[in-house]
Amino acid sequence: MTDRIRTLLSDTLAGHRMTEEEAVTLLGVKDRRIWAIAAAADEVREQKAGDAVTFVLNQNLHITNICKNLCGFCGFGRKATDPDAYMLGKEQVQAQARNAGGRGVTEVCFLSGVHPAFTTESYEEMIGWVADVLPGVDIHACSPDEVLHAAKRSGISTVEALERLRAAGLGTLQGTAAEILVDGVRDVICPKKVRTADWVRIIKEAHQMGIRSSGTIMYGSYESDADRARHLAILREIQDETGGFTELVTLPYIHQHTPLYQAGIARPGSTGREDVLLIAVSRLFLDNFQNVQVSWGKVGTKMAQACLLAGANDLGGTMFADAVTVSAGADEADYLDPAAMRRIAEDLGRPLVQRTTTYGRA
Secondary structure, eight states, X not given: OOHHHHHHHHHHHTTOOXXXXXXXXHHTOOSTHHHHHHHHHHHHHHHHHOSOEEEXXXXXXXXXXXXXXXOTTOSSOBOTTSTTOOBOOHHHHHHHHHHHHHTTOSEEEEOOOOOTTOOHHHHHHHXXXXXXXXXXXXXEEOOHHHHHHHHHHHTSOHHHHHHXXXXXXEEEEOOOSOSOSOHHHHHHHOTTSOOHHHHHHHHHHHHHTTOOEEEEEEESSSOOHHHHHHHXXXXXXXXXXXXXXXXXXXXXOOOTTOHHXXXXXXXXXXXXXXXXXXXXXXXXXXXXXXXXXXXXXXXXXXXXXXXXXXXXXXXXXXXXXOHHHHHHTOXXXXXXXXXXXXXXXXXXXXXEEEEOTTSOBO
């Protein structure tokens, strides 16, 4: 290990706040120093989050695959005129919600396209459908992109839209639609989505209202290590100001069936080295985040276990359905039984603990 890396890790463990440039250096490591970075991140994980491996009993609700964005990294979205486009109504959505309730879930996630016709009233109605069936469950929904779109369609501010969504039953906001918060990257991978400044503004508005959210990063498509570090820095700056993020959710790009990859623009997703380092560097860099989640549905269960030794403390949710990831090319991303999660955790000598959306004990 070079003195530079050794010194940086030692200083970080002693309380030094890592710079973006230092994060870029660590993200670029391509030899056995990866394990030293992972070990340092695992030490920080132990200090900040303890030994428990956490998960939430949740279910995704797919309401529509019709989407205004049709991002190049997505294989799920459809135009309204496509033969396989769908839009579910109240009875179908509530049937999904009842099914989720029968499984004892504590969280329901809306995982759908951003329909061009959706307004704030549309989201109020859909949230209400689920809240009526599952009154005690956290409804985790409405990314900043959806909030902005709904507010514009309804002719109101995003603050008013958030207030109305919360009154309808929204529990926590999805910190999705972030992808990489660098507009030069967004111009390529998601040009129709919310811009960086609006994403940041809306997340801050939600946090300042007491609506907590996840923070996400989608990596492995078109961005550089410097772009990843900039993204993490933006999340850290928001967390310094609001403290509203519940966790970082790491989302490697699933490439197989996406237009961006098929056009030769994107890489074929992240490598195992990148997965480990993204988790580890995020843990070291995000000194104001308690929780770092590894996405078992995207990296696979064996890599997820390895990442639990590199700074991650959370396995996310059971999901029961993830058509977005499956349609992009990850065939086994639908469901992970808590018994399988327990095997992963206990094989590392760590307990599996069920949590709520906001990391209380379920």
